[in-house]
Amino acid sequence: MKFTFIIDSIEKLDPTHDSSVAIMEAAQILGHEVYITTIDLLSVVDGKAYAHLQPVTLKPVELVNHHWQVEKNWYFLGESEFLPLEYCQAVFMRKDPPVNTPYLYATYILDLIDTKKTKVLNSPQGIRGANEKMYALQFPTVIPSTIVTQSKEVIANFLDEKEAIILKPLGGKAGEGILFLQQGDRNFNSLIEISTKQGYEPIMVQEYLPSAKEGDKRIILLDGKPIGAVNRIPTGKEFRGNMAVGGRVAQTDITDRELMICDTLAPKLKEDGLFFVGIDVIGGYLTEVNVTSPTGIREIDRLNNVNLGKQVISAVVNQLS
Ligand SMILES: Nc1ncnc2c1ncn2[C@@H]1O[C@H](COP(=O)(O)OP(=O)(O)O)[C@@H](O)[C@H]1O
Ligand SMILES: [Mg+2]
The missing domain is CATH 3.40.50.20 (Rossmann fold)
Structure with missing residues (x-):
């Protein structure tokens, strides 16, 4: 073909x-x-x-x-x-x-x-309909406490309820523009202004999950089914786990809770034609659904001695014949 x-x-x-x-x-x-x-x-x-x-x-x-x-x-x-x-x-x-x-x-x-x-x-x-940060909001039972806003006041109220929060630009990838903010941070106003482009762009604000220290798991889903996973562990003074910012990759399995998350997403992913997707899970909570060009295959292949690329191609060939 x-x-x-x-x-x-x-x-x-x-x-x-x-x-x-x-x-x-x-x-x-x-x-x-x-x-x-x-x-x-x-x-x-x-x-x-x-x-x-x-x-x-x-x-x-x-x-x-x-x-x-x-x-x-x-x-x-x-x-x-x-x-x-x-x-x-x-x-x-x-x-x-x-x-x-x-x-x-x-x-x-x-x-x-x-x-x-x-x-x-x-x-x-499907790609047009699924902003990689916002799409997760469609699965409210499996995400951490999350808001989307450009209002400093709404963010301040959210931070009052949490000890620490994560700010995410809605169009970012690979850890770009992800900020950690805790109560009493003297940069609060300034960081919100920078992140929301002076209040002109909404951002995602999520409760900080302390288990992020143990890793941000990438799970690859093919036609709604998990086919492999890799953990990305923040190193040194960095709080982000992304490989692009030096996250250490480590072998991992998919837990029952993570299988449940995949099952929760599967029908919607299929309906939206999102065939090859990479989800990010921290401490058993879905934080992101990557639909454009998710990565992780080379790392999973190496750590688990598999060949996910061949699985993807075989699945496509099967659907075509
Ligand atoms: N709610 C959260 N709590 C703690 N850390 C987080 C949270 N959300 C994201 N992070 C950290 O930020 C990194 C990037 O976040 P993510 O939402 O996956 O955006 P992207 O990978 O597109 O930049 C993750 O690898 C993780 O280390
Ligand atoms: Mg991510």
Whole structure:
């Protein structure tokens, strides 16, 4: 089969860490043709979604001393061709956030793909409908105490009830702009002003979960079912667990409570066409639902001796046949 991956520029990807590369590599190993493109190379012509598609061949990574390794020239690109996206059997939308205006326009172009001919993952409507921070609010029974507001007063009242809170910009990723604030902090006003852009943008404010010290668990869900997990533990003086800010990855299992969280999400994820999703769970509470380009596959593969990329591709192939 032919698969297109809409990604950030390939030279910026890390083959030893990025899940997009892991999935592309699995597709190649399973005998499929892999093409790449970027959102700026999408067009609509005669009512159809087109893109400049470039065939890519990857050097698979290898495990050396518990680390993935690959040579510097890890990909080879063929001639780019301007083709309808329906030329491929599946299109993986794997552009990294922020979900800004060009990103949203790309999803409208992907809406034009006839899903009877070509599967699009995740569904462009699903991605548009699911802000990665706000989507969790749809599952109130499994999230920590949370508010969304741009009002300093509302945040002050919330902080009065809690010992400490976490501020999150609604469009962030990889720990960007995440702030810790506790009662009596002399930077309270200033941090709220910076975070809400002087009261012009709502933010998410969550009770601080002390168990974040033990880790922020990433669970990968495929078609609503958990297929693997990895823990990310904050190191040094950092309170955030994200890998991008130095969180240490550690092997972990999925607890009964976490399975319950996955079951709670599954019907809605399916309804919204959110096929490949990464949820974040701290101390048994859902804190984030990553739907754009969740990561974690390389780490889970390495720690659990599995190949999640192959599971993803097999599941897509199954749905197509
Ligand atoms: N409610 C919370 N309590 C304690 N720490 C949190 C909480 N929410 C997030 N964090 C910390 O902040 C990090 C990033 O939060 P998250 O909501 O996953 O945003 P993103 O990963 O998109 O930046 C997490 O890895 C965790 O360490
Ligand atoms: Mg996160």
